[in-house]
Amino acid sequence: MATKTYRRHVFLKILILSALPSLCTAFIEGLYCGKENCYDVLSVTRDSTRGEISKAYRSLARKYHPDKYKGKDAEEKFQAIATAYEILKDEEQREDYDDMLDNPDEYYRHYYQYYRRRVAPKVDVRIVIAVTITVISMIQYFSWWSRYNSAIKYLASMPKYRIKAIDLAKKEGLLQENKKKRGKTKEELKEEEENAIRTIIESNADIRGGYSKPKITDILWIQLVLSPWFLVQYILWHLRWIWKFIIKREEYGDDEKHYLIQRNLRVSQSQYDSIEAHERDEMFSKELWIRDKYVEYKKQKDEEMRIKLAESSKYRSYRRYMKNKGPGRMTFDED
Structure with a gap:
């Protein structure tokens, strides 16, 4: 029994070793020149320059062109020559092909490199x-x-x-x-x-x-071109703010006060500018650049809005609808 098992293992090893040469071949069907060597197809070597490869291709193309060469394999021969030239004339494809010749066992990487070149867009x-x-x-x-x-x-x-x-x-x-x-x-x-x-x-x-x-300066292209300048201005503005109002503790000017009000409101500069002038003047007169005063002002406005909505007949109807027929309610109205 042991002798049969030993013989089986020996037989399997022989099969694996005999298959290794075919597994490790550098030529893969469907990739590059298939089972043929691209250099041999053009009768050049791996040391040949691009000019020598082009010269060999022109010579072979004239010789085996279907209009001149009347053999049964005319089209296949000419197609193989053209394929080999397309691969070897391109430096990147030639580099990938040489890598496949040097590392025949790395199949997946060769498939990836080959199809990456084919699928990748040619445009920069x-x-x-x-x-x-x-x-x-x-x-x-x-x-x-x-x-x-x-x-x-x-x-x-x-x-x-x-x-x-x-x-x-x-x-x-x-x-x-x-x-x-x-x-x-x-x-x-x-x-x-x-x-x-x-x-x-x-x-x-x-x-x-x-x-x-x-404005032309608001366009994306102009914004990208001017972005370094905007970045410098942003840094300088903040450094100035830190120096004047944090280190030296100077009093805020009108522009700075409006900026703090805008920041408290959490709106952009254009949104703040779109607020009616009398509303901005009211917020300015109430010193809303001071955080505590702004919080108190917001509470007051929220309360006024709540009372206004409570007194609104439309809002009361909406609340009744949401309570009776809003989300999460199941009704069987025929209409």
Whole structure:
């Protein structure tokens, strides 16, 4: 029994050893030149230069071109020559191929390198990033202009703003008198009036927030280019703040007080600027840059809002609806 087991082990070892040469071959079907050596296909060596490889390819391509070479394997021969040249002319693919010849047992890594070259985009990543940023910047810029134009059209359609704009346009000479209007069609007069109204509104309206007039410096490309300058300004501003108000303990100026109010409100600069002037003046007069006073002010506002909502009939109806038919309630109303 022991003798049979020993013989079985010996037989298995012989099978494994006999299979090793085929397992460790450097040529893998479906990769590069398949079972052939790319260098042998072009009759060059691993030490051959790129120029020598190109010269060998041109010579073989002329010789084995299907129009000249009439053998049965003409197409296969020509295709093998073209494939070998495509691999060896590219420095990165040639490097991967040489690595496969030197390390034939690392199959998975060779498969990965081969298909990574095939699947990876040929375009430079930097170009892709640049184009992406450009597209985002264009969409950003035109969407801002669209919102701004919508705001101008809305103001021009409001009677109170429209009447004021027409009066200012007449005073500034943007609208012609009745005598000078002769000879013009109604469409021309209408267009002239609309252009004058728009000009007046654009020059006098204070549009802030998301509908404000777009600036070229707000575009993503410009922001990225100027980011080092913004970073320096940010650092210098904070160093100045630390020096003046923490180390030297100087009193806050009006700008600093408004900044602290904005920070307490937790809004951006554009959002703070969009707050009505009288509301900002009220917060300033109540010294809301002081944290304790702001906390007290917020409690007061929250309480006022709670009372206002409690007295609102719409809010009471909404609460009743949420209580009776809101989420988590199961009803069987036929309607």
